Amino acid sequence: MGNCKYCGQPAGFLRKKHKDCEAAYNKGIEKIHGAIESCLSDNRSINDALEEVRDIAKNSYISEGEFPTVVKRGWEGAVEHAFEDGVLTEEEEQRLSAMAEAIGFDKEELYTNPAYNKLVKGAVIREVLEGKIPERFKVSGALPFNFLKSERLVWVFQSAEYYEMRTYREYVGRSRGFSIRIAKGVYYRTGGFRGRPVETQKMVHVDTGLLGITNSHIYFSGSKKRFRIKYNKIVSFEPFSNGIGVFRDAKTAKPQYFLIDDGWFLYNLVTNLARL
Numbered sequence: 001m002g003n004c005k006y007c008g009q010p011a012g013f014l015r016k017k018h019k020d021c022e023a024a025y026n027k028g029i030e031k032i033h034g035a036i037e038s039c040l041s042d043n044r045s046i047n048d049a050l051e052e053v054r055d056i057a058k059n060s061y062i063s064e065g066e067f068p069t070v071v072k073r074g075w076e077g078a079v080e081h082a083f084e085d086g087v088l089t090e091e092e093e094q095r096l097s098a099m100a101e102a103i104g105f106d107k108e109e110l111y112t113n114p115a116y117n118k119l120v121k122g123a124v125i126r127e128v129l130e131g132k133i134p135e136r137f138k139v140s141g142a143l144p145f146n147f148l149k150s151e152r153l154v155w156v157f158q159s160a161e162y163y164e165m166r167t168y169r170e171y172v173g174r175s176r177g178f179s180i181r182i183a184k185g186v187y188y189r190t191g192g193f194r195g196r197p198v199e200t201q202k203m204v205h206v207d208t209g210l211l212g213i214t215n216s217h218i219y220f221s222g223s224k225k226r227f228r229i230k231y232n233k234i235v236s237f238e239p240f241s242n243g244i245g246v247f248r249d250a251k252t253a254k255p256q257y258f259l260i261d262d263g264w265f266l267y268n269l270v271t272n273l274a275r276l
């Protein structure tokens, strides 16, 4: 006879849990996540909300050991929820920060948490939309960019992949050669003609390096390529889930692509900074 991993009572032959206990446990997790999510916008204090959450845990077989993790997952859900209605507001940012503190995230854990990362990025976008130049990015060490005096760094992406769209022209039909029948029994073979030109476009990975975003330029610095693009030279941006395309006004300019992990952030950042 095994014992139920939730309530600790005998669960029956070859069984490790009661169905009802498991259902109560899952329901408890759902309720905790719901309570933390609504804590984002309701008027009660964060401590009251956490008190309720503790009660739910006690009544749902959620152990003290796993409780912090359950609550932290709930907070991550609340961050996602804050983005559902569009821009992250200042109130949402402050409330989520206070919640993170009350929940007991330590600094290191918070800084490496993807939801916290998203929270900071959301705040950066909001500030740019409000016409401010965000100063939330802290650089440790020297950057390989030569900024102008008036320029302010907003963000740096590491390991950005830089691609260029290149046009290849090839002559189709040349290599095959072909034969013309001139008269019965006589063939002229023509081999060296050029055929018709066909242009194909390919995205070519040129380099990987640092992508710096300032209030006036996009900077790239890799092992082979280093350059900056001024926003007022850019005609349009193309959004991708994992990056952006940049189209400049010069006829000779090739479309350029920067791939990072978070296209949403980069696109919103540069399109709005370009408008400032």
Ligand SMILES: [Zn+2]
Pocket: 004, 005, 006, 007, 008, 009, 017, 018, 021
């Ligand atoms: Zn049980």
